[in-house]
Amino acid sequence: xxxxxxxxxxxxxxxxxxxxxxxxxxxxxxxxxxxxxxxxxxxxxxxxxxxxxxxxxxxxxxxxxxxxxxxxxxxxxxxxxxxxxxxxxxxxxxxxxxxxxxxxxxxxxxxxxxxxxxxxxxxxxxxxxxxxxxxxxxxxxxxxxxxxxxxxxxxxxxxxxxxxxxxxxxxxxxxxxxxxxxxxxxxxxxxxxxxxxxxxxxxxxxxxxxxxxxxxxxxxxxxxxxxxxxxxxxxxxxxxxxxxxxxxxxxxxxxxxxxxxxxxxxxxxxxxxxxxxxxxxxxxxxxxxxxxxxxxxxxxxxxxxxxxxxxxxxxxxxxxxxxxxxxxxxxxxxxxxxxxxxxxxxxxxxxxxxxxxxxxxxxxxxxxxxxxxxxxxxxxxxxxxxxxxxxxxxxxxxxxxxxxxxxxxxxxxxxxxxxxxxxxxxxxxxxxxxxxxxxxxxxxxxxxxxxxxxxxxxxxxxxxxxxxxxxxx
Amino acid sequence: xxxxxxxxxxxxxxxxxxxxxxxxxxxxxxxxxxxxxxxxxxxxxxxxxxxxxxxxxxxxxxxxxxxxxxxxxxxxxxxxxxxxxxxxxxxxxxxxxxxxxxxxxxxxxxxxxxxxxxxxxxxxxxxxxxxxxxxxxxxxxxxxxxxxxxxxxxxxxxxxxxxxxxxxxxxxxxxxxxxxxxxxxxxxxxxxxxxxxxxxxxxxxxxxxxxxxxxxxxxxxxxxxxxxxxxxxxxxxxxxxxxxxxxxxxxxxxxxxxxxxxxxxxxxxxxxxxxxxxxxxxxxxxxxxxxxxxxxxxxxxxxxxxxxxxxxxxxxxxxxxxxxxxxxxxxxxxxxxxxxxxxxxxxxxxxxxxxxxxxxxxxxxxxxxxxxxxxxxxxxxxxxxxxxxxxxxxxxxxxxxxxxxxxxxxxxxxxxxxxxxxxxxxxxxxxxxxxxxxxxxxxxxxxxxxxxxxxxxxxxxxxxxxxxxxxxx
Ligand SMILES: Cc1ncc(COP(=O)(O)O)c(C=O)c1O
Ligand SMILES: Cc1ncc(COP(=O)(O)O)c(C=O)c1O
Numbered sequence: 039x040x041x042x043x044x045x046x047x048x049x050x051x052x053x054x055x056x057x058x059x060x061x062x063x064x065x066x067x068x069x070x071x072x073x074x075x076x077x078x079x080x081x082x083x084x085x086x087x088x089x090x091x092x093x094x095x096x097x098x099x100x101x102x103x104x105x106x107x108x109x110x111x112x113x114x115x116x117x118x119x120x121x122x123x124x125x126x127x128x129x130x131x132x133x134x135x136x137x138x139x140x141x142x143x144x145x146x147x148x149x150x151x152x153x154x155x156x157x158x159x160x161x162x163x164x165x166x167x168x169x170x171x172x173x174x175x176x177x178x179x180x181x182x183x184x185x186x187x188x189x190x191x192x193x194x195x196x197x198x199x200x201x202x203x204x205x206x207x208x209x210x211x212x213x214x215x216x217x218x219x220x221x222x223x224x225x226x227x228x229x230x231x232x233x234x235x236x237x238x239x240x241x242x243x244x245x246x247x248x249x250x251x252x253x254x255x256x257x258x259x260x261x262x263x264x265x266x267x268x269x270x271x272x273x274x275x276x277x278x279x280x281x282x283x284x285x286x287x288x289x290x291x292x293x294x295x296x297x298x299x300x301x302x303x304x305x306x307x308x309x310x311x312x313x314x315x316x317x318x319x320x321x322x323x324x325x326x327x328x329x330x331x332x333x334x335x336x337x338x339x340x341x342x343x344x345x346x347x348x349x350x351x352x353x354x355x356x357x358x359x360x361x362x363x364x365x366x367x368x369x370x371x372x373x374x375x376x377x378x379x380x381x382x383x384x385x386x387x388x389x390x391x392x393x394x395x396x397x398x399x400x401x402x403x404x405x406x407x408x409x410x411x412x413x414x415x416x417x418x419x420x421x422x423x424x425x426x427x428x429x430x431x432x433x434x435x436x437x438x439x440x441x442x443x444x445x446x447x448x449x450x451x452x453x454x455x456x457x458x459x460x461x462x463x464x465x466x467x468x469x470x471x472x473x474x475x476x477x478x479x480x481x482x483x484x485x486x487x488x489x490x491x492x493x494x495x496x497x498x499x500x501x502x503x504x505x506x507x508x509x510x511x
Numbered sequence: 512x513x514x515x516x517x518x519x520x521x522x523x524x525x526x527x528x529x530x531x532x533x534x535x536x537x538x539x540x541x542x543x544x545x546x547x548x549x550x551x552x553x554x555x556x557x558x559x560x561x562x563x564x565x566x567x568x569x570x571x572x573x574x575x576x577x578x579x580x581x582x583x584x585x586x587x588x589x590x591x592x593x594x595x596x597x598x599x600x601x602x603x604x605x606x607x608x609x610x611x612x613x614x615x616x617x618x619x620x621x622x623x624x625x626x627x628x629x630x631x632x633x634x635x636x637x638x639x640x641x642x643x644x645x646x647x648x649x650x651x652x653x654x655x656x657x658x659x660x661x662x663x664x665x666x667x668x669x670x671x672x673x674x675x676x677x678x679x680x681x682x683x684x685x686x687x688x689x690x691x692x693x694x695x696x697x698x699x700x701x702x703x704x705x706x707x708x709x710x711x712x713x714x715x716x717x718x719x720x721x722x723x724x725x726x727x728x729x730x731x732x733x734x735x736x737x738x739x740x741x742x743x744x745x746x747x748x749x750x751x752x753x754x755x756x757x758x759x760x761x762x763x764x765x766x767x768x769x770x771x772x773x774x775x776x777x778x779x780x781x782x783x784x785x786x787x788x789x790x791x792x793x794x795x796x797x798x799x800x801x802x803x804x805x806x807x808x809x810x811x812x813x814x815x816x817x818x819x820x821x822x823x824x825x826x827x828x829x830x831x832x833x834x835x836x837x838x839x840x841x842x843x844x845x846x847x848x849x850x851x852x853x854x855x856x857x858x859x860x861x862x863x864x865x866x867x868x869x870x871x872x873x874x875x876x877x878x879x880x881x882x883x884x885x886x887x888x889x890x891x892x893x894x895x896x897x898x899x900x901x902x903x904x905x906x907x908x909x910x911x912x913x914x915x916x917x918x919x920x921x922x923x924x925x926x927x928x929x930x931x932x933x934x935x936x937x938x939x940x941x942x943x944x945x946x947x948x949x950x951x952x953x954x955x956x957x958x959x960x961x962x963x964x965x966x967x968x969x970x971x972x973x974x975x976x977x978x979x980x981x982x983x984x
Contacts (some may be wrong), residue, residue: 085633085636087636088636089834089835090632090636090639090640090834090835090838093636093637093640094640097637097640097641099640099641099643099644099857100644100648101644101645101648101857101860101861101864101865102861102864102865103864103865103866104864104866105861105862105863105864105866105867106861106862106864108862111614111858111861111862114858114861115617115621115858117637118621118637118638118641118854118858119621119625121636121637122625122627122635122636122637122638123625123627123633123634123635123636124625125625125626125627125634126625126626132633132634133628133634135626135628135848138624138626141584143623143624144588146623147620147623148588148591148592150616150619150620150623150801151611151616152592152595152596152597152598152599153598153599153608153611153801153802154595154596154598154802155606155608155802155803159563160558160596160605160937160943161596161598161605161606161943162595162596163558163560163561163563163566163594163595163596164566164570164590164591164594164595165591165595166563167563167566167567167570167572168570168572168591170572171572171573171574172574175573175574192665192666192846192849192850193665193846193847193848193849194847194848195845195846195847195848196846199715199845203715213717213719214714214719214720215714215719215720215721216719216721216722217691217696217697217713217717217718217719217721217722218690218691218692218717218718218719219691219692219694219695219696219719221692222692223690223692224690233847234822234823234824234847235822235847237822238820238822238845239845240690241687241688241820241822242672242676242715242716242820242845243715243716243717244686244690244691244716244717244718245690245691245717246686246687246688246689246690246691246692247687247688247822248688248689248690249689249690266824266826267826322848328623328626329626329627329628329848329850330628330848330850347711347714347715349707349708349710349711349714349720350707351707351739352947352948352949353739353740353945353947353957354945356930356946356947356948356954358930358954359930359933360930360933360934360937361562361563362562362563365563372668372672372708372711372712372715373665373666373668373669374666374667374668374706374707374708375608375666375667375668375795375802375803376665376666377665377802377803381591384572384574385584385587385588385591387574388574388575388578388579388584388587389578389579389581389584390578391574391575391576391577391578391579392574392575392576393576393577393578394578457829457831457832457833458833460832460833461833464633464833470633470634472826472827473829474825474826474829475825475829476825481829481831484826
């Protein structure tokens with residue numbers, strides 16, 4: 039694939055990728071993609087909403103016996119981009135990821151181009167060492183002075199499951215072979231606010247979701263550093279003291295809040311993390327690494343990670359290799375093929391340095407504080423609670439409801455407001471923010487500020503737009 | 512990032528990526544990457560071997576407080592590419608993936624650029640529908656006439672684990688909540704040749720690796736269509752009859768052999784697959800989709816996949832949305848964020864049509880047969896067995912050993928041959944082929960032919976090169 043033509047004007051407008059792979063014998067393609075996708079410019083929509091039925095009409099999804107021409111395929115790429123949500127748009131606040139980090143994106147392209155899977159040093163020498171270097175740096179950042187072990191996973195959910203598996207394995211290594219049939223009922227302690235991946239892991243691992251909150255023999259405590267909804271931090275120091283007393287594995291799910299470790303100003307939120315057994319940390323969230331980039335880190339130095347997960351496949355992990363096979367890290371994973379996600383963090387860290395990453399975190403949290411102040415100032419906006427991190431949870435109360443006394447009538451009417459504003463927001467495509475209930479609370483907005491591309495103007499816009507879209511309700 | 516300069520000559524040499532993202536406010540980078548990586552040209556090495564120690568010296572891996580200049584980072588990218596294994600080189604035969612499929616690569620770049628995660632329709636409308644379309648097409652290809660369900664996973668290991676979890680869930684849904692403590696000892700039947708992911712899944716799921724081969728209450732049978740080492744096919748039709756009789760869940764691990772379903776000529780290898788409960792199929796192997804691209808498919812139409820894995824997170828899966836929430840597929844997964852890997856298959860399938868995919872499979876298998884003939888013809892080469900698929904397992908017996916009678920002395924000496932040839936091959940970088948033992952067999956080569964870039968000349972070269980590297984042993 040090579041550029042059909044130069045178009046410097048066009049490439050000023052957005053993201054242009056030109057790929058030329060003439061070495062592919064017999065395959066010569068000309069393709070120019072993405073050139074029309076200048077989705078970062080604020081006058082563009084965050085999304086161009088189409089219902090599933092409409093979108094099926096617009097995209098001819100069916101796969102056929104005959105292939106299509108290159109120009110047709112180029113058209114398909116354009117359509118895929120057009121109707122996809124622009125998660126890097128400065129007004130996308132719907133998820134715990136946002137924004138495009140250029141260095142990390144470059145790393146992703148390289149990874150895609152050289153098509154590497156991590157299991158043995160021989161197949162992935164560079165990325166094996168880079169993963170090593172990044173894990174070491176993250177471990178240093180956490181403060182495990184004696185070092186530790188770790189692995190990058192496809193997502194924090196997987197990292198949390200790894201923690202549960204290691205904790206169980208340490209408690210009784212025999213269960214790896216014999217299963218749980220001889221085992222006492224095991225329970226995991228965690229808070230109501232912890233991420234649902236803890237329950238999913240308990241179900242998959244044969245522990246049972248009902249054994250997550252209360253029970254018989256505890257083998258692990260999960261503390262959350264930055265909860266998904268409220269951005270709350272469990273008190274690690276206190277929990278660590280209890281766990282040490284009872285010899286319990288303490289895992290910290292810092293998928294979201296781990297970024298605070300980069301900041302001298304904010305790392306107190308995770309005070310005590312140097313005492314825990316394992317940590318999940320997703321650099322693809324606040325540090326803005328490309329999706330996915332998720333690390334699982336363990337303080338253990340007795341190769342627990344390998345012993346717990348190993349299957350010793352002879353076709354990959356031969357012991358008579360001519361190099362030090364401790365660099366064949368694949369048996370630490372429950373996956374077989376595994377993407378070199380660590381490179382996405384390595385390259386951007388190398389380019390920006392810890393200092394710039396620190397500033398990024400500080401800036402996001404300063405922006406979050408600005409938004410908090412604005413929410414407090416404005417009529418009709420009400421915070422659920424004072425935010426600890428970058429999650430702002432708030433209600434918008436339309437003028438028609440502002441006179442109602444607190445009580446069931448208000449709650450019922452307020453509950454209907456956020457879904458309608460969300461629908462209108464999606465259909466105009468002006469921005470994206472999540473909403474949800476929590477316990478018996480009526481629907482509220484959860485807005486998350488991550489990206490350094492976001493300006494105060496963007497935040498002001500969001501609050502004005504919510505009012506604009508909801509004032510008649 | 513935008514092209515520093517046009518270089519049509521350079522781009523004729525290999526893979527060039529130019530990215531311009533000027534919309535990123537405050538960030539303006541100029542980067543030209545990969546232009547020097549013309550790794551497809553056969554005169555280039557498959558790898559430029561460096562030991563871990565040497566490579567650590569060459570790459571300055573440490574992450575520091577201060578960032579680095581753009582030219583430094585460009586240099587780092589070049590180094591990362593240079594010392595990475597060129598898995599798309601026509602002489603890379605080391606893994607069950609190889610080659611770069613251009614359309615799938617374009618899809619990967621788009622995915623990386625628009626940074627999408629699949630859980631709800633609102634965040635990933637296009638890719639949700641595309642995943643749907645691809646799953647439907649794969650299900651049709653398998654031959655489940657009533658349809659089914661499915662999901663793309665980060666790797667076939669995960670897909671196999673999904674099968675085990677669904678089989679267990681169907682056997683007794685209560686265990687999702689209460690765990691295995693009340694359960695009888697469950698066992699999984701599979702063959703010795705099945706992939707190690709079956710054992711890894713049994714360990715993680717609390718079933719115990721010892722319960723994979725023999726035992727008490729069977730709840731699942733795993734058949735392998737295309738085993739990892741020998742490329743052998745379990746007789747699905749016969750196994751299905753037994754499973755139907757005993758109401759056992761039958762899963763087919765077709766991660767490797769699934770590609771044969773595309774071919775009228777070869778699909779008999781999976782005869783009976785329309786009768787099974789679930790299938791794992793990795794298009795990133797023989798169909799050459801970008802890594803990773805792995806589907807799990809289930810014949811069930813009662814939303815077992817969702818019921819088995821759901822955690823119903825209220826922040827993602829609100830039920831009062833303004834669109835049909837059955838398009839929010841995220842709760843079918845045990846992951847939270849999940850990459851839209853289906854697009855990598857959708858785009859190439861759309862571009863090439865089923866017909867071209869069929870030819871690709873036929874061509875790979877014809878090449879494999881050619882190689883088999885060549886191995887049989889040449890002195891000193893000996894097949895372990897007649898190949899059923901694209902895996903050729905063979906010994907190279909150096910002249911010094913050819914006169915030895917079969918017996919312990921020959922086996923011991925032969926066992927040492929493949930590791931030395933592999934070391935020499937890596938150090939010259941001329942090609943990459945795996946070797947391994949199996950049971951008490953001495954080390955042998957396992958060579959896999961996948962890519963349409965591979966020519967007869969490449970195959971001839973491999974056999975000559977093995978002789979060249981090993982004739983003095
Ligand atoms: C606290 C927390 N832990 C874990 C996860 C799961 O991360 P992933 O989506 O990478 O699986 C999330 C996702 O939002 C999270 O908020
Ligand atoms: C038969 C079989 N099943 C499953 C897998 C695992 O696939 P993945 O590496 O995508 O996890 C493999 C990998 O080679 C395989 O050969």
